[in-house]
Amino acid sequence: MKKPVVTGATGFIGKHLCSLLTAPNVLTRSPENVPSEFGSSACFRWNPQTEAPPGEALSECDAVFHLAGEPVADGRWTKSKKKRILNSRVGGTWNLIAGLRAMDSPPSVLVSASAVGYYGSRHDEELTEEAPAASGFLAEVCQEWEAAALTAEELGVRVVTIRIGLVLGKEGGAMARMLPIFKLGAGGNLGNGKQWMPWIHVKDLARLFVFAAEHDTLSGPVNGSAPNPVRNRDFTRAVGRSVRRPTLFPAPAFALRLAVGEFAEVLLASQRVLPRAAQDAGFEFRYSNIDAALAEL
Numbered sequence: 001m002k003k004p005v006v007t008g009a010t011g012f013i014g015k016h017l018c019s020l021l022t023a024p025n026v027l028t029r030s031p032e033n034v035p036s037e038f039g040s041s042a043c044f045r046w047n048p049q050t051e052a053p054p055g056e057a058l059s060e061c062d063a064v065f066h067l068a069g070e071p072v073a074d075g076r077w078t079k080s081k082k083k084r085i086l087n088s089r090v091g092g093t094w095n096l097i098a099g100l101r102a103m104d105s106p107p108s109v110l111v112s113a114s115a116v117g118y119y120g121s122r123h124d125e126e127l128t129e130e131a132p133a134a135s136g137f138l139a140e141v142c143q144e145w146e147a148a149a150l151t152a153e154e155l156g157v158r159v160v161t162i163r164i165g166l167v168l169g170k171e172g173g174a175m176a177r178m179l180p181i182f183k184l185g186a187g188g189n190l191g192n193g194k195q196w197m198p199w200i201h202v203k204d205l206a207r208l209f210v211f212a213a214e215h216d217t218l219s220g221p222v223n224g225s226a227p228n229p230v231r232n233r234d235f236t237r238a239v240g241r242s243v244r245r246p247t248l249f250p251a252p253a254f255a256l257r258l259a260v261g262e263f264a265e266v267l268l269a270s271q272r273v274l275p276r277a278a279q280d281a282g283f284e285f286r287y288s289n290i291d292a293a294l295a296e297l
C-alpha cells in the first residue's frame, strides 16, 4: 500500500489501524481535533453525511479504509439517533463512493466496516459469512451499508466488508466501560448469560483490515471476530478472573431493557460467529482465546 486513506481514523479502531499504516490520509469532520499521534498524516475535512470527500484527499490513493459512523452504543436509540446511525453509514458510504467515482484512477481496494449485527440473534447456530441476514434495525443498517460499499465494484475496486464483533481494547469500546464496573466487583452476566459473544482484540482487528487490503483473494464479507466466541457467562467469568473480582451481579434482561432501551437487544443477542473467510485466506489471530486477549488488556 503506497497511499492509504482512512475514514473514522480518529475513533477507537481507526487509531489502531492508522498505527499500522504509513502516513495515511485522514478524513475527519474536525481536522482541528485530530490528535498529535497522527504525526505526518494529512488531514482533510469531510462530513460523510453531507458530501463526497474532497478530491485531493483521495488523489493517488490505492486503498480506502472506511470506518466512520455515529456511535451505536452511546445513548438511547431515539428516532433521531437511529437516523444518524443509518445515515452516517449508508449515506456516508454512498458519498464516499461518489468521491471514488470522480477519480481518474480509483483505488484498487475498499475495506469497509460492517458489524455482526448483520446476523441478528441466532441461538447456537454457527455463523460463517454465508449465513443469511436477519431483520431488525441493526441487521438492516448492516445490509444497506454493505450493499452501498459493494457498488464500488462497478468501478473495478475490490471490496471487503468486515463484520466486526465486540472489539476488546483498553482505550475504547465496550471494555473501557465494563472494566471499571468489574474492578469494583459489580460485574455480572447480561440476561441469562447463555448468549454467544463474538469478540475480537482490537490489535487483531486492525491487522485484519490491513490483511484484507493486502490479500487479493479476499472480497465480500469477512467476519471480524476471534475463532473462539464465548457465551456471555464465560466472558463474564473471564473478565472477573482477569481483574480478580467476583462477578455476582447479573443484569436481568428486563433491567437492561429499562436502562438502555432497544440497545439491550444488542447486548442480549446470541451470535456464534466464526471467522471462516479470514482463516481460509491465511489470517492468523494473535488473540484467539478470551483469557489471552484479556490478559493483554
Ligand SMILES: NC(=O)c1ccc[n+]([C@@H]2O[C@H](COP(=O)([O-])OP(=O)(O)OC[C@H]3O[C@@H](n4cnc5c(N)ncnc54)[C@H](OP(=O)(O)O)[C@@H]3O)[C@@H](O)[C@H]2O)c1
Residues within 6 Å of the ligand: 007, 008, 009, 010, 011, 012, 013, 014, 027, 028, 029, 030, 047, 048, 049, 067, 068, 069, 070, 071, 072, 084, 088, 092, 113, 114, 115, 116, 164, 165, 166, 167, 168, 172, 173, 174
Ligand atoms: N467498536 C466496536 O465494538 C464495533 C463493533 C462493530 C462494528 N463497529 C464499527 O466499526 C466502525 C468503527 O468503530 P469504532 O468503535 O472505532 O467507532 P468510534 O470510536 O465511535 O469512531 C467512529 C468515527 O466515526 C466518526 N463519526 C462519529 N459520529 C459520526 C457521525 N454522526 N457521522 C459521521 N462520522 C461520524 C468519528 O470521526 P471524526 O470525528 O474524525 O469525523 C469517529 O472517530 C463503526 O462504523 C462501528 O459501527 C465497531
